Amino acid sequence: MKKRSLTFFLTLALGSSLLLSACGGNGSDTAAPGTDQGKQAGDSKGEVVLQMHSWRVEDVAGYEKVIKAFEEENPGIKIEFKPFKATEYNTILNTALQSDSGPDIMQLRPYGAGMALAEAGYLEPLDSVKGLDVFSKESLAAATGKDGKVYGVPLSLNTTQIYYNKKIFDQYGLKEPKSWDELIAIAKTLKEKGITPFAFGSKEGWLLSLSHGVIGPGAYNGSAFVDKVLKGETNFLSPEFQKSIERMKELTPYFPDNFTGLELTDLRTLFTAEKAAMFINGSFELEGLRKANPDLQLDFFPMPTDDGKFVITTWVDGSYGVNAKSKHKAEALKFMEFMTTKKFGETFANSLMRISAVPDVKTEDPLINKMADLISTSPTPYLMVVNFNEGNPTTKQTLETALQGMYLGQLTPEQVAQEVQKSAETWFAPFKK
Amino acid sequence: MDKTRTRTLQQKSSAKWLIHLFPLPALLVYVIFVLYPLFSAFTYSLYDWKGIAKGSFVGLQNFIMLFQQEPYNEMFARAFGHNVIYFVGEMIVQNGIAFALAYIIYRKIRGAEFLKAAYFLPRLLSVIIVGFLWKLILNPNFGALNTLLAKVGLQEWARPWLGDPDTALYAIILVNSWFGIGFAVLIFLAGLQAIPEELIEAARLEGAGGLRLLTRIILPLCMPSLTIMSVLTFIQAFEAFELVYAMQGSMGEPYYSTDTLAVFFYRLTFGGAGGGDTVAIGLGSALAVVLFAIVASVSALSLYVMRKREVQH
Structure with a gap:
């Protein structure tokens, strides 16, 4: 009897420790596939998969159109859009970044809150991205760090x-x-x-x-x-x-x-x-x-x-930035460049009925056009x-x-x-x- | 014969040894989910935090800030005051009414079982649902309460109950009492039913009746349930969060009139509205430690004092 209960306990202890380690590992597991999957896919198919995180769960359908437009122009790059609940987004993103398993592209809260990530060194400066000059200084201010560098491409106003x-x-x-x-x-x-x-x-x-x-x-x-x-x-x-x-x-x-x-x-x-x-x-x-x-x-x-x-x-309601530790920085920067184009602005504004941060973008909605003007x-x-x-x-x-x-x-x-x-x-x- | 005896003894002693292992899984859960967070909150409170990044060790700086620097000291004092009102209000309304109801049920009126279930019913709802429900009832312009007041000709009594700082906190205390009354009734009823029938009969024979019976015999014998309910109410009042958050948001609106320590803690530690607000984890942890100290010490002290006054039968 003694032996049996001992084995029972050992099993239990082992079981619970497995359970615990499973729990512990879970966080990095869900956050990591971004980079890992991307790498594997890149090796096997010659294709790069970028992970993109956002807090707009309600916009998945709209983003699909935007991403499709990008993927057509850039064969070989796939983007996996993964939104989280807005109230939990900050925590999820912060944890992922701290454990070096953040997404390649991430939506940034505007102004101080988003730029805190830049100060912590998690973001790639985007000053060299072509097309960034279409935005007004006011729009860029939402994603400009205290060091004066731009860390995000403004998305919507x-x-x-x-x-x-x-x-x-x-x-x-x-x-x-x-x-x-x-x-x-x-x-x-x-x-x-x-x-x-x-x-x-x-x-x-x-x-x-x-x-x-x-x-x-x-x-x-x-x-x-x-x-x-x-x-x-x-x-x-x-x-x-x-x-x-x-x-x-x-x-x-x-x-x-x-x-x-x-x-x-x-x-x-x-x-x-x-x-x-x-x-x-x-x-x-x-x-x-x-x-x-x-x-x-x-x-x-x-x-x-x-x-x-x-x-x-x-x-500015939000912008997108690139993870400084991304394994596919070049591809992610290509998407940043795409975000400055009128084509992106129009697809975005019309599929999500928002005001694009890209200037002079027209939508089918007269009130949104009036706001943009x-x-x-x-x-x-x-x-x-x-x-x-x-x-x-x-x-x-x-x-x-x-x-x-x-x-x-x-x-x-x-x-x-x-x-x-x-x-x-x-x-x-x-x-x- | 001898052999079997020693074997059972041996078995017994090994079983005894094993028994100590049985609490281990529960203890493990307790350590991970209670002791560890408690300890980490304490260590967090001793550091300077830049957002979510831990900075340098600052000793008791966060505590000093909490008690001396504006606006934190004002907010702390105000929230603490509200917690005290919350406790007193709950004791009078929730526990007072609950004891009366329990006593009525105890005297075996008709439909006692049904009443017991009916009083307990609100407790089955989630606090968030209760908050939402009462928010609808108390809505100033479409709500049932103000509509009812207008129907019976008392429209001048109608107010924005949750939007007026004079009534908002009391409205929440009443809602919480409505929610918690069933549980208190059950506790008191159990206490009442544990009193031996003979004692009451003896008191009756001695000529004690009505009020005398209640104050001299029943209340003292009920002391254990009163004690436990008071302590539970105290803990609940000082940790009041869900209902305030569900009905008035993380700012203890309007104008901090329903702010409690737990809501203040939430605001400090996790920021206001989920979005881009700043967080102060060090200060928040300091507040959590203070809150823990208040609840733990007062609960322990009152348990000690009240236990001494309990009568054995």
């Missing part, structure tokens, strides 16, 4: 703007506003007619910084102020920025009842059920709005500024995402909670600006002096 219901506007003879006062006048008229002017809620913080990203540039006249902030010549205590916060407050009477408890889904419902006439949101919301109500007569207007112009708030004529950066998404909590998050506090009557617009400044001073070099 986002915009935020005020969507409106054309039917309701026509019904009451309203036109797209040319100034802040006209916007307020429109809101007043709608309210008198019993229609909620803005589908707006302050329960979810990110919607607040997003809305400020649209309203704010109207108050501080877009990019000129931004440049001064970035140089440290002015800061968030300036009258321009305070005015942008005050305007957020000025809109309060035109929000739905109980707006402090409303979330994105509520707002979407209000707007698509045609109970609210305007909705401040991003280009990424377009598809969803159309699907929720195909009969909705949807349009948008850019933000009128106080100096009589218009601006559209825009930022405005980006090239009158863009302004989404300041909080592009430049102030650092610190812990980030300055962007600080603005969000402070605005929440303002709508709950706990902070004045002045205090909101102070909180934002205080947060930026903890990490933003030009403010530190």
